[in-house]
Amino acid sequence: MVTIQKHGYSGIILPDYGIGLDIDTNAVPHVFISHAHADHMPRNRKISVYATPATAALMRVRGFTGNITELPFKESIQVGDARVTLYPAGHILGSAMTYIETSEGSVLYTGDYRNPPSPCTEGFECPENVDVFITEATFSLPIYRWKSHDELFQEIRSFAVDCRSKNEVPVFLTYNLGKAQEVMMALAQTQIPVQIHGAGFPLCEIYTKFGMDLGNYSRYNRKTVSDGILITPSSSLNTPIITDIKNHKIAYCSGWASLESRRAQINVDKLIPISDHIDFFELIDLCKRLNPEHVYITHTPNSEVVTHYLSDVGIASSSLDLEYPGTE
Ligand SMILES: [Zn+2]
Ligand SMILES: [Zn+2]
Structure with a gap:
């Protein structure tokens, strides 16, 4: 299984592949930014990153001045020993899930996401073959079930x-x-x-x-x-x-x-009560459908609740304990 580490306040790195996900520095060579909300954009505004064209445009308006390599949805690139593809996350315009394929297996990092997608986005689409699933769980209690x-x-x-x-x-x-x-x-x-x-x-x-x-x-x-x-x-x-x-x-x-x-x-x-995040039931359903080897839970004060429900359906999970800044 691919090694996953927390990095900085709310980022993640795959140290063996030089890949960073929503991190603040160029501590690793390939940094992917999921979307243009403040808690996912690098605090250092001058680093080099990859992002979708819409995220790049939104980041520029919000003051990012570093180098952005634009990667459209569903176009894969090879970075070192890994192949990376961005999938539409349904959260805000440009929001992307990062899919990483390696010889040790595949990783899907959601950033923030919404399924069914917000109508004001490019939709939601998820790869089928996911070994390690890193998911946000902002609304991770069974009291959260969104209306259509x-x-x-x-x-x-x-x-x-x-x-x-x-x-x-x-x-x-x-x-x-x-x-x-x-x-x-x-x-x-x-x-x-x-x-x-x-x-x-x-x-x-x-x-x-x-x-x-x-x-x-x-x-x-x-x-x-x-x-x-x-x-x-x-x-x-x-x-x-x-x-x-x-x-x-x-x-x-x-x-x-x-x-x-x-x-x-x-x-x-x-x-x-309109939310751009996945609700509790959608989260559990998606985990069941993907049935990964391991689920890492991020952006939640309630990881043990998710862990409990997932263990009931035979899925191993743990919290990555990222900073929990709020709801963006
Ligand atoms: Zn967000
Ligand atoms: Zn967020």
């Missing part, structure tokens, strides 16, 4: 249309990268103009460049924001970007919104 995207997109549209019919301004609290664009895609068919926070706007331009329909949107403008819908991160709560809008109603869009207790912590009018 159809149902959630309908909730997003209904909230917006209801608000507008009462002359209220709907405000969606989302991450700037991934969730914001997903909500915009859901809203596109309402044809209500959407304004997005300044930090999210240039990311939307990359999405549209890569073929995603985000509808009628523009950058946040204080003077005209009340004419439509606002999408902004939760850091805008209790700041003028929201409080200056007289008649506003707030929807919080996150996997964490599936917990009623969130309503007490964050004072909003509606919780929409």
Whole structure:
């Protein structure tokens, strides 16, 4: 079996093959970046990495200045003694799972992923033959079971249309990268103009460049924001970007919104539990389907729960104990 090691805060290396996965340095020669969220992008912005073309474009907008070798989905490259292929992860635009084939067996590193995929991504596709499966498990408790995207997109549209019919301004609290664009895609068919926070706007331009329909949107403008819908991160709560809008109603869009207790912590009018991460049941099902020799669990406070369920179905697993920064 291929040797896997934790590296730095939240990266992984395959020391025998000189391959790094979401690591911060060029400690090994071949570094693959799964997607452009801050907890996966290198903190050192000048190293040399491989990434999908969409991830490369998003990383550039987010300030990465190092060398990026673009590797499209499903095009394999040989690096040393290993063959590497990126598969679409369904999490955000460009997000990739890294598949590594070696003479000692194969490894699949998921990064963050979503199956069924977010409609605002290139989809989800997984190789069949996986010996070592390294999976994130952000929502790794059986209390997490997501509704379908159809149902959630309908909730997003209904909230917006209801608000507008009462002359209220709907405000969606989302991450700037991934969730914001997903909500915009859901809203596109309402044809209500959407304004997005300044930090999210240039990311939307990359999405549209890569073929995603985000509808009628523009950058946040204080003077005209009340004419439509606002999408902004939760850091805008209790700041003028929201409080200056007289008649506003707030929807919080996150996997964490599936917990009623969130309503007490964050004072909003509606919780929409839309997540770009795999839920607990999807995770266990995928492990059963791949039936690897070993599963390494990352990005979770609850690895022992996953380990327990997997051992029930005869799959060995352990935690790689990566830093658990949150949900991006
Ligand atoms: Zn992510
Ligand atoms: Zn992440």
